[in-house]
Amino acid sequence: MTSQNTPIRAGVVGIGWAGQQHMAAYDAAPGVELVAIAGMEDDVRAELSERYGIEATYRDWESMVARGDLDVVSVAVPTFLHAPIAIGALRAGAHVLSEKPIARTGEEGQAMVDAAREAGRVLEVVFNHRRRGDIEAIAAAVEDGTVGRPYHARSMWLRRAGIPALGSWFTNAEMSGGGPLVDLGVHVLDWTLHIMGEPRVTAVSAVTHAELGPRGLGGAVGGTKSGTDSAYEVEDLASALLRLEGGGSIMLETSWATHRATPDQFGITLYGTEGGADLKVEGYAPSGELTIFTGDGEEATDTPVTAPEGRGHGAVVERFLEHVRDEASWSQHDGGVGLSRARIVDACYASARQGREVRLDENGEILGD
Ligand SMILES: NC(=O)c1ccc[n+]([C@@H]2O[C@H](COP(=O)([O-])OP(=O)(O)OC[C@H]3O[C@@H](n4cnc5c(N)ncnc54)[C@H](O)[C@@H]3O)[C@@H](O)[C@H]2O)c1
CATH class of the missing domain: 3.30.360.10 (Dihydrodipicolinate Reductase; domain 2)
Known part of the structure; x- marks a missing residue:
């Protein structure tokens, strides 16, 4: 699913400032199709789906993650939802890019890292400032x-x-x-x-x-x-x-x-x-x-x-996609950096x-x- 020739199918949960940075970055990245977004503001969702030609939009994250056909999922929602969404998406087979902080606590962050390791998928946390x-x-x-x-x-x-x-x-x-x-x-x-x-x-x-x-x-x-x-x-x-x-x-x-x-x-x-x-x-x-x-x-x-x-989220998303395309690197990108910050x-x-x-x-x- 992540060979160089197959497009990566991306979904973004959260349509506020942060989610919109992820959308713009996926839209600009070669070999990526932004196919799904979820967020509760009906007007914003409609405008974004029109702007990016997104085929499926959802009010709640559960229905988006339940599709099970997304290669990557970005999590850009209030922090208490980072762990449940990331863990759900990892278990559904997606690689996950979570907004910072990884979660509210190290304990929640650890559960996300465990889920990434069990699923054998990439989990990364957005630290865009280090890319300035x-x-x-x-x-x-x-x-x-x-x-x-x-x-x-x-x-x-x-x-x-x-x-x-x-x-x-x-x-x-x-x-x-x-x-x-x-x-x-x-x-x-x-x-x-x-x-x-x-x-x-x-x-x-x-x-x-x-x-x-x-x-x-x-x-x-x-x-x-x-x-x-x-x-x-x-x-x-x-x-x-x-x-x-x-x-x-x-x-x-x-x-x-x-x-x-x-x-x-x-x-x-x-x-x-x-x-x-x-x-x-x-x-x-x-x-x-x-x-x-x-x-x-x-x-x-x-x-x-x-x-x-710097290129902020653009650079972070590009690097995440590079890791997703390189199966040999997956185990090195398990959210450990984000977890260390949370602790x-x-x-x-x-x-x-x-x-x-x-x-x-x-x-x-x-x-x-
Ligand atoms: N890296 C950065 O520079 C940066 C900057 C701002 C925010 N953030 C992070 O991004 C995340 C979101 O922040 P924001 O400023 O965009 O917040 P926001 O309040 O503007 O947006 C939150 C979004 O989450 C959606 N949401 C809430 N519950 C949902 C649910 N059950 N299902 C689907 N969508 C749901 C809301 O509808 C909204 O679209 C936070 O973790 C924050 O720390 C990062």
């Missing part, structure tokens, strides 16, 4: 030795008033699994660990706050997420210190709502033994302000870098709840006392 040109430029500066051994990073994604629609599923703890930490923080974690060469996280100490959201403040203007009547049940700011195997460290900070200068800013400051890097991206600029620092004392060199724009997020929430540092074992699971 500026993030790739920092990763390359680590890989080619320019920054030496990276030992500390300050990484953040902070919004001033960017709660993705007050009242939407994002603010409902049961549906989302958490606030900015699980939503934006998981990207921050991913690009930072990716840049630093995937060091193991051995311990975390985190705090969370919910000061603006519960008072109805900090909602994104014009937010169009699904759901309108959820209470505000999650944090609006989180901060964490992560200890890494080998002595390295990461300071992570993320917010949906805080009184601060810029409306939306993310980036990383990286310190290595031979050099460093500083990236700031404001207002979702496709290429951020990046400087690479090398040398020392009088010979210090600051090199501004204009990185090419760190779990540990951050546990640490914040307990008011102390939480240690992680070799598998990334929280160590008991």
Whole structure:
């Protein structure tokens, strides 16, 4: 079903912002037919089916997954649905590309990884930010030795008033699994660990706050997420210190709502033994302000870098399709990266709840006392 000559039959669950990125990417990919979509907004579904010439549309994910003839299924729905849809699609024989985070918790993520292994299918999680040109430029500066051994990073994604629609599923703890930490923080974690060469996280100490959201403040203007009547049940700011195997460290900070200068800013400051890097991206600029620092004392060199724009979901979907076409690689793409991120997020929430540092074992699971 996945030879180079047979078209790959794709389905997408979720027709909000994220689902529409997957659709555009499948539509643009050679050798792929976008044959099915599912989502609850009737008008949007009709418009998308017309735009992409999609033969079958569904209101609920169950009927789409029950077809059993899809080669790949993208999951772009509220986070509490990631595990049931991904597991259902994997069992029906499809390869799955799930939106981030893999799931609400590591336990749910583990069930998805188990299902991928049992089905012998690919499971991948969308980490589109690591495919940005500026993030790739920092990763390359680590890989080619320019920054030496990276030992500390300050990484953040902070919004001033960017709660993705007050009242939407994002603010409902049961549906989302958490606030900015699980939503934006998981990207921050991913690009930072990716840049630093995937060091193991051995311990975390985190705090969370919910000061603006519960008072109805900090909602994104014009937010169009699904759901309108959820209470505000999650944090609006989180901060964490992560200890890494080998002595390295990461300071992570993320917010949906805080009184601060810029409306939306993310980036990383990286310190290595031979050099460093500083990236700031404001207002979702496709290429951020990046400087690479090398040398020392009088010979210090600051090199501004204009990185090419990344291709976001387009690049992620292309890579997923490459893996789907390469049967020998399937067992390497079992969702393990997404799961490792979920376990760190779990540990951050546990640490914040307990008011102390939480240690992680070799598998990334929280160590008991
Ligand atoms: N990678 C990124 O940059 C990025 C950006 C935004 C969102 N996301 C992720 O994408 C996912 C969706 O986020 P969004 O912003 O598109 O949300 P959204 O609220 O805009 O859209 C959610 C979609 O899920 C659909 N849905 C809900 N229940 C369903 C069901 N039972 N059957 C079928 N469809 C159902 C809704 O109808 C809606 O179309 C989340 O996991 C989010 O974390 C990722």
